Amino acid sequence: MSDRNIRIESVDRRAVEDQEVEIVERKGIGHPDSLCDGIAENVSRALSNLYLDRVGEVLHYNTDETQLAAGNAAPAFGGGEVVEPIYILLVGRATKQYEADDGTEYTLPVDSVALSAARDYLAETVPELEFGTDVVVDVRLGEGSGDLQTVFGEDGAAVPMANDTSFGVGHAPLTETERIVLETEEYLNGPYADDNPELGPDVKIMGKREGDHIDLTVAAAMIDRYLDGMEAYKDAVASVREAVTDLAASYTDRSVGVEVNTADDYEDGAIYLTTTGTSAEQGDDGSVGRGNRSNGLITPNRPMSMEATSGKNPVNHIGKIYNLLSTRIAEAVVDEVPGIRDFRVRLLSQIGRPIDQPHVADAFVVTDDDVALSDIEADIDAIVDRELAAVTDVTRDVIEGDLRTF
Amino acid sequence: MSDRNIRIESVDRRAVEDQEVEIVERKGIGHPDSLCDGIAENVSRALSNLYLDRVGEVLHYNTDETQLAAGNAAPAFGGGEVVEPIYILLVGRATKQYEADDGTEYTLPVDSVALSAARDYLAETVPELEFGTDVVVDVRLGEGSGDLQTVFGEDGAAVPMANDTSFGVGHAPLTETERIVLETEEYLNGPYADDNPELGPDVKIMGKREGDHIDLTVAAAMIDRYLDGMEAYKDAVASVREAVTDLAASYTDRSVGVEVNTADDYEDGAIYLTTTGTSAEQGDDGSVGRGNRSNGLITPNRPMSMEATSGKNPVNHIGKIYNLLSTRIAEAVVDEVPGIRDFRVRLLSQIGRPIDQPHVADAFVVTDDDVALSDIEADIDAIVDRELAAVTDVTRDVIEGDLRTF
């Protein structure tokens, strides 16, 4: 039996799947808020790797504050142009000078590495955006403390102390609506966009379920140079609607309605046409931590953490680690223990205590009708305990880019 | 009977007050995230008033993206100094040129007004911070569309259309823990600070209730020039602890533990001493919408909206309006209808539809044991309906500064 403070209780509220109304949202990878999340996280990974490569340990940093100020564009069928660039400011702090115990002095090019990571991320995510003219990226990284932050070195052995009193919350399994919203965005920004280059990465999906009917509202930024006129645009919208409808049907037996770019007004020519594929080109600002939670969704039916997961250092920033770990725990429990209809776990840290020893790990279980909590409680406890013990795996997986943060 | 789509259902989950573990947090007004919220909202109000004064109507704007990059300070007993200034960037868009129907052309000084509002807010909130040397405020407000955004003019008659598909959520009543957390911050930053100038405005309260025991963890930035040494600092910490303990006792019969500045290490001299009263002076960045929800709290036990309320225009930005309105509805219902132990209402907008006609207004009621929902359902429905009809009051109250947004 573990000495960790793990509580498991049955809740008799209805599983989210069984509630009457459910709302789910996902901001696609090209949405201004998601761009900030993605840049912040990519910068964070680049800094972690810089420190590991040079110093052998991750030094103090936090880069969870990227601000995007929208540009101005003049989209036009056949190809428009960005008129005023998007401005992105990387904010945070990072250790720039470090003296190791053996007296070795390091000068770490954190600004250049951060800028490079931002550029690479943008190139991959919004390829139509020309770096340096369509978007200007600047950097304000303050000097970190220079204290050796961590023992997450080559061996990864020791467990760091929590840097704050914070908490994380995770859920599993996804409801049908959640899964559809998530998969829709990933499909559109994946295989669909590969075949349909007119679809930009700024895709936003709002799912609403009332009883057994699901409405999906899709806002999809179309890229002007792939469309030669209004008919082509209408075809592109219709094609997205069809693709989403088909995809949704494969995930649910409920009835599904799909709307794409509902705010369009063809007569006024007010359509969702962009030059770069993101609304950041024209009027939509963005920042970190304002969009998707760490499981990729915004789920007002469920408790959520306000903590921005993206961009924080993954070694001892407890807000980041516990959000990711709680999701991992929830998924593991539901995957391994049968009979669970809804599972939520909350991890509360205590500042200064090892992060594998949360102040409390609170699990809430909605069992299937024919299952008693007592039958599965021990299994759940064991999995929670196991995953807590492996908390540093979260750090490693984040640094290696294997964990979603938004 | 109203034609609004109002649903009321009884939920048999436990009221938050009755749940086993409850977590509540409030970032005080001097916290970097709260500073951004407050600046953004003050800028928003200033722009609304500018437009009303000059044009008679509120034109298009959104200023919900303020970014704060922390400075660098060298606090010292008796008075230290800021070494590198805090940098604050006001981001958003606002109409700068406008031609009225009668041909009158307006040039609106939105940048200057925004900067002025930010300066005034900082002067009031963090008086130790010297504007222009301890903090630099810059502005990037893009040109808004210039379309007449609103009919919220002198008469305020018409009801605008929703600008987006979004939702808001409100709760009432506050639990004991929530009330204590909220009141503690307001007391510390109000009467207490008036008498104890060494207490800075960056006060963060974390409340955790397990069963009938409440733990309050207070992080309180002390101002160096009012403290002549370590003993004075210790006294200041002890004084806060005592004040909070006394205050909490007046709100609850539960046992309460209070910790203040738990991360202090007197031997190392690692204490929470600041020159300006905010951690933004040294390493803590901030941005809008990352802290308190519109009821002033972060409440992971309750559904929350991710929408940043502060800084958005209050005329037709539905994310802002519905968050504020749902809280107002919840408070009115609980105030006027007896027998409710926990009440939550969720408003879902539909883009292009009048904002007093939400797609759905969902109320969830936990009644007292001796009350049936059917007895009070009609009363609740009437209040929800009444408040929805009065939705433009929210706009007015926001512009007049009568509504909390963080």
Add this chain to the structure above:
Amino acid sequence: MSDRNIRIESVDRRAVEDQEVEIVERKGIGHPDSLCDGIAENVSRALSNLYLDRVGEVLHYNTDETQLAAGNAAPAFGGGEVVEPIYILLVGRATKQYEADDGTEYTLPVDSVALSAARDYLAETVPELEFGTDVVVDVRLGEGSGDLQTVFGEDGAAVPMANDTSFGVGHAPLTETERIVLETEEYLNGPYADDNPELGPDVKIMGKREGDHIDLTVAAAMIDRYLDGMEAYKDAVASVREAVTDLAASYTDRSVGVEVNTADDYEDGAIYLTTTGTSAEQGDDGSVGRGNRSNGLITPNRPMSMEATSGKNPVNHIGKIYNLLSTRIAEAVVDEVPGIRDFRVRLLSQIGRPIDQPHVADAFVVTDDDVALSDIEADIDAIVDRELAAVTDVTRDVIEGDLRTF
């Protein structure tokens, strides 16, 4: 006899006073380029004093790169407004961390001190400009080398080495036209403005002499809130013209024509009306070293140095020191030695050599008709030698603000 390499030669070119055409310009203290010069120099002095106060010696810095990006204003009789703020960026480098030989570590608040100096200078020079809303000042001071730069400590004994191969050039006496241009600006921005608050500090004087006729062209920014209409504006212009005409008459017997705000077009309402008294409010950018030379004038009839004098550190930055010193030498020579109609001295440094030992000090003398150079050569040599020996006085006088740099 000194061992300094001093050369004195007679030149038979005509003195500038005797040339047929002469052009002289002065940008007043409120001109955007002069504002940058003034800010840069005030920041420099503030940093020198900071280092002297804290460390006892001046550490490495250079702040000779201030950039001003103009704002946008809507001036109007009776009082207009700034619409978009002027943006000023302080650029340079300064030592922020310093460890003295005795191990004492200093953290120097160079950013805050620089911002404070800029603010104070603007408040004094352009009082109508509201800091923080009409003008935003930001700072990018890189970290200096941290090497002990100087021995200009409390005693000021030793002579530093030149940091570069550079040169300075000085002239005396001023011609009538030069004197009139200089005095006109100083009078307008001094006693005249005290009595006539409608005159802003952005006054530009262009003097052109052809034979014995001098034309003065004055561009004078008028401040809107002191003028209630076009007649008042015309009166203000006429008043300046009259004052300048009177002043010029007291300096010369030549005929003088004065034009004020010649580009005005009263019918179109295109007049030189401002809200703040500087054209930086609307469209005129500025930077350091683009305006007046260190004697306060732009004199295309005379050799000039391209070196920006303002903002450079006055301890070993030879470009600054030699420009100031050569002017001082020229003035001393002409003051003490009779019979000189025109005097120019050029100092050329050699990197790494003591600054009181220039590679060459070249003096060019136009004597009065009845004076032979041989009669006064020894006197000149002695004065040049004496002033070179006292070179560190220049440093002290600059730090104390007793020397004009633009």
Add this chain to the structure above:
Amino acid sequence: MSDRNIRIESVDRRAVEDQEVEIVERKGIGHPDSLCDGIAENVSRALSNLYLDRVGEVLHYNTDETQLAAGNAAPAFGGGEVVEPIYILLVGRATKQYEADDGTEYTLPVDSVALSAARDYLAETVPELEFGTDVVVDVRLGEGSGDLQTVFGEDGAAVPMANDTSFGVGHAPLTETERIVLETEEYLNGPYADDNPELGPDVKIMGKREGDHIDLTVAAAMIDRYLDGMEAYKDAVASVREAVTDLAASYTDRSVGVEVNTADDYEDGAIYLTTTGTSAEQGDDGSVGRGNRSNGLITPNRPMSMEATSGKNPVNHIGKIYNLLSTRIAEAVVDEVPGIRDFRVRLLSQIGRPIDQPHVADAFVVTDDDVALSDIEADIDAIVDRELAAVTDVTRDVIEGDLRTF
């Protein structure tokens, strides 16, 4: 006979070639000030071409204020790195919205075009500098007036009016020292660098002639990744010295001494090693108009204009046009008229008057001993007149990039 006000006078001062001491300097194309000049001029040309392409005429703009704040680098033999990026801010104003007489409305992407021009220029000039990570370029171009500025359209017929009272000055021929300094930089940054990639573009040449001895001091930034150690560095320095010595010998019979990187201290390892080939990477800021005059040189022996030539619009900005035109006139006169040892021409504009009608064109001639001014005066007058008549050629040549501005 022309009705232009052209004055020609003989001066009996010595030609610069015959003066005892002569100082000449050229900042190479990779020097921070020259980078700013070059970027500003390239941005200017790009905007001129944008306006001509889209609107058919050049609209109002000025981009003569680029500011460079130096970065921070860690050069190392074999290849170092930039630690903090260089920051370049493009400042100026340009017309962004324009409505033609026929009602056509234009939105001009001036920000994007400016950024693109800056990027291209940097890529060509400092290829080692990685755009976006080693250097961040941001832009603050205010909105220009939108008035049609010019009639320099497809036909180029009409002559614009002077926008200011300003003057330009040109000289010919170059002295030996001037030619050597100019040619040395061009050779080093041309054929020499092609064969010797270790030589960066930041080459500064200071020439000093005393009587018949010329000293050339070269500061040459070496690029680390082409040098594997100190011996290679020494060889590179020696190679530059040899090449410059050989080149100089082909231009003069005077004795020539050459010093390269005189401030190096091999023992301390203090050498002029860079990662990118420009000192902007580490501590050397730059701005427009602080370096070379429009003939490519800094010549304190000659009258110079303070006017920044680079970045100004070439249609009616008289400061730019007259500096370029006066040089062109001087070169034409000396080229076509035999017997001139030194020629200087000064053009003074009058605001509001056609630019081919200067207030005065003043020519100063030093003839060869056997030539009387009266013999060649008519020829000179005719050439000055002819070139003034062709003033709009300057505009065209600038836009086409055929004229040097720094």
